[in-house]
Amino acid sequence: MAFQFRQEVLFRHCDPARIVFYPRYFEMLNDCVEALFATMPGHTFADMHANRAVPTARIETEFLAPSRLGDVLEFTLTFPRVGRSSLHTRFVATCDGETRLRAASVIVHVGTGLRPAPWPEDARAALMAHHEETSQ
Amino acid sequence: MAFQFRQEVLFRHCDPARIVFYPRYFEMLNDCVEALFATMPGHTFADMHANRAVPTARIETEFLAPSRLGDVLEFTLTFPRVGRSSLHTRFVATCDGETRLRAASVIVHVGTGLRPAPWPEDARAALMAHHEETSQ
Amino acid sequence: MAFQFRQEVLFRHCDPARIVFYPRYFEMLNDCVEALFATMPGHTFADMHANRAVPTARIETEFLAPSRLGDVLEFTLTFPRVGRSSLHTRFVATCDGETRLRAASVIVHVGTGLRPAPWPEDARAALMAHHEETSQ
Amino acid sequence: MAFQFRQEVLFRHCDPARIVFYPRYFEMLNDCVEALFATMPGHTFADMHANRAVPTARIETEFLAPSRLGDVLEFTLTFPRVGRSSLHTRFVATCDGETRLRAASVIVHVGTGLRPAPWPEDARAALMAHHEETSQ
Numbered sequence: 001m002a003f004q005f006r007q008e009v010l011f012r013h014c015d016p017a018r019i020v021f022y023p024r025y026f027e028m029l030n031d032c033v034e035a036l037f038a039t040m041p042g043h044t045f046a047d048m049h050a051n052r053a054v055p056t057a058r059i060e061t062e063f064l065a066p067s068r069l070g071d072v073l074e075f076t077l078t079f080p081r082v083g084r085s086s087l088h089t090r091f092v093a094t095c096d097g098e099t100r101l102r103a104a105s106v107i108v109h110v111g112t113g114l115r116p117a118p119w120p121e122d123a124r125a126a127l128m129a130h131h132e133e134t135s136q
Numbered sequence: 137m138a139f140q141f142r143q144e145v146l147f148r149h150c151d152p153a154r155i156v157f158y159p160r161y162f163e164m165l166n167d168c169v170e171a172l173f174a175t176m177p178g179h180t181f182a183d184m185h186a187n188r189a190v191p192t193a194r195i196e197t198e199f200l201a202p203s204r205l206g207d208v209l210e211f212t213l214t215f216p217r218v219g220r221s222s223l224h225t226r227f228v229a230t231c232d233g234e235t236r237l238r239a240a241s242v243i244v245h246v247g248t249g250l251r252p253a254p255w256p257e258d259a260r261a262a263l264m265a266h267h268e269e270t271s272q
Numbered sequence: 273m274a275f276q277f278r279q280e281v282l283f284r285h286c287d288p289a290r291i292v293f294y295p296r297y298f299e300m301l302n303d304c305v306e307a308l309f310a311t312m313p314g315h316t317f318a319d320m321h322a323n324r325a326v327p328t329a330r331i332e333t334e335f336l337a338p339s340r341l342g343d344v345l346e347f348t349l350t351f352p353r354v355g356r357s358s359l360h361t362r363f364v365a366t367c368d369g370e371t372r373l374r375a376a377s378v379i380v381h382v383g384t385g386l387r388p389a390p391w392p393e394d395a396r397a398a399l400m401a402h403h404e405e406t407s408q
Numbered sequence: 409m410a411f412q413f414r415q416e417v418l419f420r421h422c423d424p425a426r427i428v429f430y431p432r433y434f435e436m437l438n439d440c441v442e443a444l445f446a447t448m449p450g451h452t453f454a455d456m457h458a459n460r461a462v463p464t465a466r467i468e469t470e471f472l473a474p475s476r477l478g479d480v481l482e483f484t485l486t487f488p489r490v491g492r493s494s495l496h497t498r499f500v501a502t503c504d505g506e507t508r509l510r511a512a513s514v515i516v517h518v519g520t521g522l523r524p525a526p527w528p529e530d531a532r533a534a535l536m537a538h539h540e541e542t543s544q
Contacts, residue, residue: 017189026159046342053153060196070318182478206454289461295434325425332468
């Protein structure tokens with residue numbers, strides 16, 4: 001089941017070309033992941049950031065069409081794979097049915113010293129709820 | 137010949153895990169491209185943004201090791217391909233010889249209505265100075 | 273009547289000291305103003321930014337207590353004065369009843385060439401709904 | 409003696425009105441302070457952020473004229489007062505002799521638990537080099 005996240009394109013996202021400045025899309029993607037973890041008691045970003053973290057190890061992104069101030073972007077987030085300490089993500093952002101962005105990343109669950117640490121069982125179970133094979 | 141760009145990791149780049157927050161790396165990559173265009177008279181970002189722009193169409197990035205406050209990152213930027221209206225980039229960022237980030241993107245030169253527009257000849261020539269085949 | 277705006281403190285707002293990095297508060301204040309204008313048909317930021325804008329001319333801010341990841345900030349925005357082309361704002365942000373931030377700014381409504389332009393009558397009326405004298 | 413800091417207005421600073429988005433000015437002001445502390449051995453932001461920090465307690469800012477992509481801003485930073493654990497700052501940013509911004513802030517030196525801590529003697533001495541009474 002995909003996790004849904006809505007983000008209106010705000011003034012702070014836009015550049016002098018009057019479209020979303022692409023680094024701001026990554027802030028949105030991060031907000032989307034953070035919103036998902038906010039649904040996982042004990043594993044919100046606030047819970048985790050005492051001694052754990054979920055840095056992004058790689059990400060690839062296609063920007064298929066520009067987004068403008070006031071556009072409402074609908075993000076869907078699924079996990080093609082939940083590894084031992086990794087998380088493979090897939091994002092699609094659309095506006096009025098038009099795909100604006102597609103991204104795939106690998107996130108790593110790390111503990112002290114930023115070393116990979118296995119997902120706790122309850123976290124894994126919660127993430128698996130958004131597991132979805134991708135044919136793409 | 138690679139274009140060189142130096143960026144110290146500043147407070148504003150860092151997150152509560154005390155490493156660079158990955159969306160900030162994309163601001164650095166954009167600054168790097170902007171610095172390169174700043175060497176091309178008539179094609180600086182300020183020159184261009186009246187009726188042209190160079191949006192990013194896709195980008196893939198590997199974050200190989202975390203960067204911390206005070207690290208000095210050395211970016212090298214080369215262009216594996218300069219297309220008719222596109223530009224294929226390759227970035228490597230290192231700190232003290234350790235590779236922190238590798239990225240590859242496709243940038244598009246657009247004119248009115250964000251429609252692809254051929255690179256002006258002098259711009260193409262300037263970009264070709266940083267052309268470099270990649271074996272990778 | 274104060275305009276209410278809620279913003280959770282997100283990962284992207286926080287710095288290595290694990291509190292909100294103060295420039296990010298100004299992004300929140302801008303989002304708050306943008307949310308208010310979003311309630312004014314014909315005067316949303318998207319509507320305006322073809323040939324109008326609302327730059328900030330001055331702002332003063334007190335950061336009374338630090339905010340941390342996961343804190344939910346409640347902003348209230350009132351307008352001590354709605355001028356001919358200016359808007360005097362007052363912001364208070366609280367979390368669980370503790371005041372975190374107080375700010376006051378002057379925003380200017382500008383048209384072509386960034387020259388001050390009188391508020392349209394309907395915009396003024398909408399803004400006056402949030403007019404509130406301040407004794408402070 | 410004023411501390412000098414130069415910052416070109418970059419693409420990432422600018423908004424759809426094609427001027428500096430005002431929260432970005434605060435990133436510049438923070439960079440300016442960070443650059444000054446970078447000249448103080450043992451008190452760089454990297455040195456400090458293990459168990460100390462210098463949060464901003466208040467700041468007031470006037471934006472006197474808009475800044476555009478490519479403008480080169482010259483910041484001068486002086487300290488009207490160096491308190492026991494506080495630092496009163498004054499910033500002026502100009503471009504080609506035109507004043508764009510004036511700001512004054514109070515920064516606090518804090519230790520564990522974000523509690524105010526006296527400036528170390530060498531830090532105080534370094535800061536006092538930029539002490540300047542203001543008649544304003």
